[in-house]
Amino acid sequence: MGNSKPQDNPIAVVGATGHTGRFVVAELKRRGQSAILIGRDADKLAHAGEEFGTQMVRLARMDDPHSLNSALLGAAAVINCAGPFIDTALPVIDAALRAKIPYLDVTAEQPSVRAVLETRHDAACQAGVALLPAAGFYGGLADLLVMTATDGSNQLDEITVVVALDSWHPTQGTRLTGARNTAKRLVQRNGRLEPIEEPQPHGRWTFPAPFGDQDVVMMSFSETITIANHLSAKTIESWINLAPLRDIRDPATPPPQASDDKGRSGQVFAMDVIVRAGDRHRRVTASGHDIYAVTAPIAVEAIQRLLVGEAAGAVGVRSLGEIFEARAFLESLGPDTLQVSYKDHAEAMLQREVDDARR
Template identity: 30%
Template sequence: MITLFGATGYTGSHIARQLEKSGAPYRLAGRSGAKLAALAQTLPSHPPTLVADVSQLGTLTALVKETRVLINCAGPFTDLGEPVAQRAAAAGVHYLDITNELAYVARLRQFDSLARTTGAALVPACAFEVAISDCMVAVLTQEIGERLESVNVVYALPSGVVSYGTRFSGLRTFAVSWLGYRGGKLVRRLPGGKPRVGLIGQKPYAAVAFPSSEIITVPAHVPVQNVQAWLALSPQWAGVVGTLLPLVSVLLRTPLGWLTRQIFRYLTPPPPAAPPNAARWAIQVEAEANGQSFTRTARGVDPYGLTAEIAVYAAQKFLEPAFNRSGVLAPAQALEPQEFLAWLNNKSTNEPSHF
C-alpha cells in the first residue's frame, strides 16, 4: 500500500492520477474528508481515504499504519514536514516527499539514525527539482572519475507555471534556508548576489543563486568542495533580482513577511490552463574537476506532471522486495541513477535523448 498525504493539493492531485495509472494499491490522505471523497470519485478505482492533519498530531499515526510507503505533498514542509517524516521513520515506513525547501531537507538528517534502526528510507526532494539533477551529478561523477571541485546546477524554468503551494514553499525557503556549501562544509549564505552567466545550448543565461536542496543531497554521495544552485533569468533582470533577493529574504523574516505572502496570494495568478507541453524546462549540471569543465543538460516539459511520475516511480521502487536501503537518503542514493535517467528519458513528459 502507498499512502498519498496532501492528495487534494495541486501537485498531490497530479500524483493521485499517476498512482491510478500505475495500478499500485494506494489510498488518499489529507485534512478535508469532503475534498478527499470528491477526488476519490474522479478516480476509476475509487481509492480509500484517510483524514489526517499536521495541526492535530494525534491524527498522523494512522498515516503510517497498514502502508509501506508514504508520499508527502503537504507543505510548506519547513512548517509541517518533520512530524510526518518522524512518524514514518519510527514506524519503519519508507517516506518520500516533493519539497525543495532546503532548511527542511537539512533538518531531516536528525532522523537518520532512527530510520536506519527501523529500516525506513527517508527521501526528501524526490521530485522534478533535485531528483533529476542529483542523479545527473552522480552519473557525471562516475564518468569523470575524479574528485569534483565544484558543482553548479542551473534551472531554466517555464514562467508563470507555478502553483500557489510552490510559491508559498518558495517564500518559506527564502526566509529560512540561508545555506550554502563551500570548502566542503555547510556555510551561511543568503540567496541572490552576483549572477552566474553561461550558455544552455546556444542560449545565453544569467542566473541568480537560490537555496536548492542539491546543497545537501549532492555532498551526501559525491566528494565535492562547492555546490550551488542557480535560477536562470533573462539577462536584463538577473542583476536586479540578484541585488534585491538578499533584501527580500531578510524582509521575509520580519512581520512584513506576512504582507508579502498575502500579496503573493491575491495579486499573483494561478498556473495557466496551458497544455503540459507548453511548460518547457532545462536543467544543466556544470562541474569542474582537475581544472577541466564538464556540462550535462536535461530538457523536457511539464514539471508538475514529471514530479508525479517521479514520485510514483520511486514509491514503486521502494515496494520492490529487493529494496533494502535505509536512513535519510539523497534521491541518487535511494534510486539507481543510471536506471532512473534511462527511465526518465523515455517518459512522455520529457524530450528524449537529452541525458
C-alpha cells in the first residue's frame, strides 16, 4: 500500500472472536492499525481483548440495531467476519450506513452477496459509502485474479475459476453456514446467472505442483456473483477438487489447527483462473497456505486502501477487482501470503467427463 497510512480511527471487526475474525484482528495489529473487537459473547471478547492488548471490546447482537450502532461508534470502517452472512450482512450494513462508514465482509455465500446487491446498493450510493461483500479467499481473491488476466477488456467469452485444497478442516462457522445456506449454486451461461445443472458436472484439471492432475466438480461460491456484477462474460464457471469436499462433508473432520507461528493451518491451496477472449486464454494461478488465514490480509489491505482514498468515488456495492488495481494489490500482499504466476495458453485445460460412471 506504499507509504500511505489509513485513518487514525479504529476499524471495527464484527465476529472478532471467531476463527477468521481473530486472523483479521491480528493482521490489523501487525500493520499498526487499532481495532474494535465486536461480538456477542462477553467472556470471549474479554479474553480476546487481553490477548490482543486492547480495551476496545463491544457487545452487539444482530437483532438489536442500537447495540450495532453503539458498537460502530468512532470506527473508520467495519469488517464483518460473522457468518452465516445471510443472517449478519444486512444488519451490519445497515449500521454501517447509519454511521456512514465503509463495510467489508468475507462471505463465500452467493445468497448473501445477491441480497446486498439487490437491496443495499442504492442506499449505499445515497450515503456515499462503499460496500465490499465477499472480499476474502472466495470472491475477492478470484475477482482480483480475473482482473489481472483481462488486459483491460470488459468483453469476455469465458471465465473459469478452479480451486484445489489439499484438505479442508472446517471452522464452526463454515459448518453453520453449510447447514443454513441451502440455496442452489449459480453459474453464468449466455450472460445470465442460472443454477448448476444436476448432476453436477465433473472433470479433470491439471494444477501446478504439488497438486498436479485432480478430479474436480463444478461448485461456485461468491466469486461468480462479484465477477458477474462488473464484467461482461458469456460464461463464468467455478470448480473445486474432490478431496476437500470429502473432508468438509464428514462430521468427524476436526476444525483447523495452527501449524506455524502465524496461527495458519497446514492446508495448502491453489486457485487457477482462466480468462478467454476469442482464441486467447490467459491463466493466472495463486497459491499459499490456509484459506481462512489468507482472507485476513486480503480484507485488511482492501479496507486500508479504501480509507486512504485509493478508490475515491467508489460508492455502492463494489468488488475488489472492480475498484483496485488488481496486480498491484496482489503484489502488496507479499510472497509469504500469496504466490501469483501468469501464463498464456493456446487452449483450455479442463477435461470434462462425458459419462457419469465414475461417480
